[in-house]
Amino acid sequence: MTTTLTAATRRAARLTLDERLTLTLLDMDEHLDQAAVAFEVNTAHMPAADPVPAAPILPPAPLTVGPYTTPIAAVLQRALARLRTVGWCAEHWDEQGAICLVRAIRTEAGGGSVGAEACQLLLDVIRAEFGPWETVPSWNDAQVGPAVPLRILGQAADQAAARGI
Numbered sequence: 071m072t073t074t075l076t077a078a079t080r081r082a083a084r085l086t087l088d089e090r091l092t093l094t095l096l097d098m099d100e101h102l103d104q105a106a107v108a109f110e111v112n113t114a115h116m117p118a119a120d121p122v123p124a125a126p127i128l129p130p131a132p133l134t135v136g137p138y139t140t141p142i143a144a145v146l147q148r149a150l151a152r153l154r155t156v157g158w159c160a161e162h163w164d165e166q167g168a169i170c171l172v173r174a175i176r177t178e179a180g181g182g183s184v185g186a187e188a189c190q191l192l193l194d195v196i197r198a199e200f201g202p203w204e205t206v207p208s209w210n211d212a213q214v215g216p217a218v219p220l221r222i223l224g225q226a227a228d229q230a231a232a233r234g235i
Contacts (some may be wrong), residue, residue, distance in 0.1 A: 138227060150167070150174075150223045170207065170210050172206050175188050175189055175192070
């Protein structure tokens, strides 16, 4: 009588996560090594290029603050210069140091009624161009970039100078 031997069926052992990650790491290392060799072979015939000279870094042009001598116009213009220096943002301030319109005005006014009067004039300019906004911060927060707020702040400074305030 002939007996047939069959291989014992064994269940394959499951690999742990660490073992699978190790195998994947080894596989990826092999692929990266092959890619590095292929890159060297494919680019060996190319001559090395001269480095492109970098453009010189120019310092920003100094901000020229205009000759506004009236208190509100001067505060608005200094606030505009500050925003151009530190940056504008829609919220009160951000992590990069940018500030909103009202914070720039209050910082430049240094307290007192001049800052409040400058904010009121700015709100009047905003309302004249954009309709009935309740506050400068609500209008500021609705803006998507610095161009319009800086333009309006400049217009408010011009208007204050023209009025002599």
